[in-house]
Amino acid sequence: MTDRNVRVVVPIVVISGVAAAATAAQLVYGQVSGPGVAAAPVASGPSAPPYGAAGGGRADTAGRPPGLVRIDYRLTRLPTHASNQIAIWIEDRAGRYVRTLFATSFTANGGYVRRPMSLPRWREAADWENATEAEIRAASRPAQESGEHSVYWDGTDRNGRPVPPGTYVYRIEGNVLWENRVLFTGEIRVGETAHESRARVEHLPAAARDQGVLLDGVRAAFLPGERLGPARVTAYTRGS
């Protein structure tokens, strides 16, 4: 090893100032996260609605959900006031609320008191003003950056109980500018076979169409038999 080679690779490093610190929870969740944040399924809460009308049937004999639903969407953050709040939730085909998968933390944690125009359709469907602390923690997440995103529904309701096979409705509501909103609605079949769908869009009011594209490309896929459980996983390490 020669001095020349050392100089090629090892730079002179000049450091000033003090490095700040952050906990893993602050980094990953964007906020301080206490015990119970991952309390999904929620341990307690209002009684679940009867889902029989959604399509009949029941979860498998082990009480497990029949698979996994992935909801994909593209978010484009808008540099406008009172925008970028979104919520994603599931209803049964009869319009009964099943579960919230994602809600921007400002609105999920009571921001609607200051901004009543924040996600009113979702708040009404979920009766969010009466949501339990555990429900709020499970659904609340920091505002997402622009880009492609996915959320997953494991086929359980707000109480963590598997839903029976049937057709379910997924919705994404977003605030585009103040009270101008966009609402995507699609149906996904949960059962023994794979299913995919694209959501249709409504602008609320119609003039919201001219306020920018906050969300697009909303679609869902049902993956039968997929679960997020730790069953007999083998992963391989092979050099990265």
Place this chain on the structure above:
Amino acid sequence: MTSPIDGVRERIMGTEVLVAGVPPAEAATVLAWLRRVERTFSRFTAESDAGRANSGRPVTVSHLFLLALADGMAYAEATGGLFSPWLAREMERIGYADDFAAMEGRPRGSAEPAALAGGPGDLPMVEVDFTRRAVRLRGPVGVDLGGFVKGWAVQKAADALREAGVRSGLIDAGGDLVCWRGPAEPAWRIGVEHPLTGEPAAVIEPPASDLPAAVATSSAVRRSWDGAAGERLHHIIDPRTGRPADSDCVQATVFSSDLAAAEVYAKCLVVLGTEEGPAWLSEHDPDAGWIVVDLDGAVVSRR
């Protein structure tokens, strides 16, 4: 080599990420976090903090960038320079200037470092002001936290989930992974792929523990290619020479409780070789386990 895995997969940071055994909302949060890390640290995009810093201009970087950079610099000091976050120019010179999957068919690089012209402006110099979040890289030097930050970010995600009460989970970023479980949860099984045969060189089941189990592997085989002069090149650079490591170790796997540390130590073992490497690691982290594979395919381990 693969078996059915229940989990969520997505291609992030140039590799397949698997998140398994955690609730769906948490899986989505982990993937969103790793996408954010990719946007911040990718040296393949001019808009990232790493890309802007590598432009040579004085730039303001994110808090996230500085956190990982500070940890990377601490490992550089702790390893006596066997690990370095300042090898971006060397990576470019050897031809690793794009996402590896996109490199196929491109002109290949050279192992030999260029001679310095010798003027003051030609000396590599790094200025980091943590208070003002300012970074300036002068001369022939660039920042590359690539593999390190992947392990660092996966560890942060696992720590956050464990702090939040998730009792069991696995986050696997292209074979560098963290898993954890309580006594009541089933064991995770981790296979170590042999670099020359593709068969399992070992399979381990980390015990239930208060600490996570982190496993990282560095390989001089997996991401390798022919250079412009016909020499075999790979992406594990020896910071002492600026060339791809040429020890007798073609693959090293390290088991630790922290994936960033495991990632660093696995690289150091490939740099040092199958004799000096394990001896060095036993001094730096006596609790770490390791498996090394030499040029002939022989496997030696301490677990």
